[in-house]
């Protein structure tokens with residue numbers, strides 16, 4: 001019966017980052033269990049865009065720390081670069097501007113850097129972009145992007161070097177309980193006893209937590225992003241959350257363009273089995289073509305592009321849209337990192353830090369009560385889960 005100080009379940013960026021910070025904190029023997037290869041869920045499918053201009057003070061404070069860690073990892077991890085050269089640009093149509101303006105006092109209070117850019121300023125900084133006259137832009141100088149497969153591989157290598165025991169092909173099927181205390185997990189072949197268990201299984205969480213009779217109020221939605229073949233024009237511009245065009249895009253390695261979008265009409269997706277794999281998901285080509293058509297005015301380089309690949313995965317939105325991070329009071333020994341809307345990649349460096357702090361220190365460097373797994377009432381959770389939502393029913397939150 002292998003024993004560990006901490007078992008991390010799930011080898012996406014949230015689990016990997018948690019293991020990294022646990023190892024840096026010398027949390028003892030750390031085992032990470034992943035049912036497939038690491039990165040098998042949304043993490044390797046993500047667009048990898050990072051922006052700090054979020055919707056809650058906890059989110060904003062967390063992302064400020066996250067941006068520092070991305071820069072540090074870019075130095076530390078061999079084969080990984082955080083592309084922060086231009087920051088991250090958000091564009092808004094005039095009717096959407098009010099929403100951003102309502103957030104500005106919070107950014108000012110928290111001392112978050114941002115720069116407001118009118119259309120001619122955007123064009124003069126990045127001549128390959130051509131926003132309409134009435135477009136407004138907000139630049140986050142801390143923002144940027146990563147290539148997710150590069151990041152997952154480099155972080156996995158580093159945490160192995162730091163002594164984390166990564167077990168791929170190990171599906172957790174149940175938890176070990178002593179009364180209501182979580183004492184470890186069971187895979188199909190082994191029991192892993194542990195002082196603490198971190199559950200970072202994203203869309204599989206609802207299914208796995210059923211083993212503990214615990215429901216989390218999270219809804220999952222299919223989400224997709226695409227890559228063009230290499231194009232001839234030099235792509236010297238930032239990643240853009242183009243709220244104005246209901247899509248996002250960024251330069252990608254090999255001089256490609258990455259485009260992503262949501263399908264507003266799509267109904268939530270329910271994961272029915274622990275064996276679910278995201279490769280089962282598909283999306284109509286029309287979603288890509290409509291997004292590209294909308295974006296062509298802003299990024300003329302898309303006009304003659306050839307599409308090379310598509311990646312389809314799931315996003316998770318909690319009842320109040322904020323992430324779920326921290327200890328589960330009713331089940332001592334269990335910690336959860338889930339429901340990062342479309343921003344789990346961006347959250348991962350700081351989410352891992354916060355989870356490691358919860359496990360090792362019992363306190364966190366910022367107040368994360370707004371993210372607490374204990375903030376929901378059972379009756380509200382039941383009512384929320386009984387309802388079927390569409391993508392358009394959840395708030396449009398980008399990265």
Ligand SMILES: Cc1cc2nc3c(=O)[nH]c(=O)nc-3n(C[C@H](O)[C@H](O)[C@H](O)COP(=O)(O)OP(=O)(O)OC[C@H]3O[C@@H](n4cnc5c(N)ncnc54)[C@H](O)[C@@H]3O)c2cc1C
Nearest residue numbers: 010012014035041042043047048049172313343344345346
């Ligand atoms: C197309 C797309 C584009 C996106 N773009 C961005 C972006 O630009 N920026 C951004 O910030 N976010 C983006 N996201 C969101 C981001 O990808 C996710 O929020 C993030 O990857 C979640 O990480 P995770 O580790 O929680 O989940 P995952 O990467 O899904 O990892 C969970 C892991 O748990 C494993 N697992 C499940 N059940 C078990 C079990 N029983 N035992 C063992 N292992 C198990 C799975 O195999 C999986 O590898 C995007 C998502 C998609 C789908």
